[in-house]
Amino acid sequence: MLLLSCTASLVLLATAEPIEQRKVLTNASQIDSLITVTLQDFRIPNSQIRTQTVAIDSVFSRTVYTVRVPSQFSKTSFHLRLHEHVWPYSVQTSGTVQFPERNLRIHLLYNNNVLRSVHLNTDTRLNLSGD
Numbered sequence: 001m002l003l004l005s006c007t008a009s010l011v012l013l014a015t016a017e018p019i020e021q022r023k024v025l026t027n028a029s030q031i032d033s034l035i036t037v038t039l040q041d042f043r044i045p046n047s048q049i050r051t052q053t054v055a056i057d058s059v060f061s062r063t064v065y066t067v068r069v070p071s072q073f074s075k076t077s078f079h080l081r082l083h084e085h086v087w088p089y090s091v092q093t094s095g096t097v098q099f100p101e102r103n104l105r106i107h108l109l110y111n112n113n114v115l116r117s118v119h120l121n122t123d124t125r126l127n128l129s130g131d
Contacts, residue, residue, distance in 0.1 A: 025089040028063075031108055031116050034085040035065060042078055044069070048126070063116050068123040075104040075120045082106060082118065091115075 025031070039049060048068040055061045069075070075097075083093045092109045104120040 022090060023088045025091065025110060028115050030089065031086065031091060031110075032063065034089075035082065035108075035116065035118060038078065038082045038085055039065075039067065041081055042073075048123075062114060065116070065118045067118065067120050068126060069120050070126040071122050071124055072127070073120070073122075075102075078120060079104065079106055082108075 044067060050066045052064050052066070053061050054064055069078075079093060079095050086093065086108060090110065093106055094109060095104055095106045097104055101122055103122060106118040106120070107114045108116040108118070
């Protein structure tokens with residue numbers, strides 16, 4: 001029985017995927033880079049992206065990305081991919097959907113502070129080919 005257990009443990013150890021190590025977030029521009037990578041993954045052209053800085057108080061401000069997407073665009077898939085990119089940095093994503101437009105607001109949180117927001121807004125004039 002012990003031999004069988006040891007053999008099974010060795011097989012599991014040899015075939016298991018390594019656990020991804022946590023990365024250190026040194027500045028907020030790393031999050032900007034990860035957002036940009038996610039936007040590129042979905043082939044969203046720069047003409048559909050607008051960024052603005054919103055003052056939260058006299059010391060803190062937040063960058064908000066407003067992205068126009070076609071109605072067929074999978075906002076949930078985008079949210080998942082963004083989460084996969086930022087998760088190793090201990091950044092959490094929180095999304096809310098606005099009805100009836102079904103626009104998605106994603107907030108990126110680090111240590112319970114919202115550092116960035118991504119607003120995915122449906123634009124019926126766009127189609128998936130990128131018009």
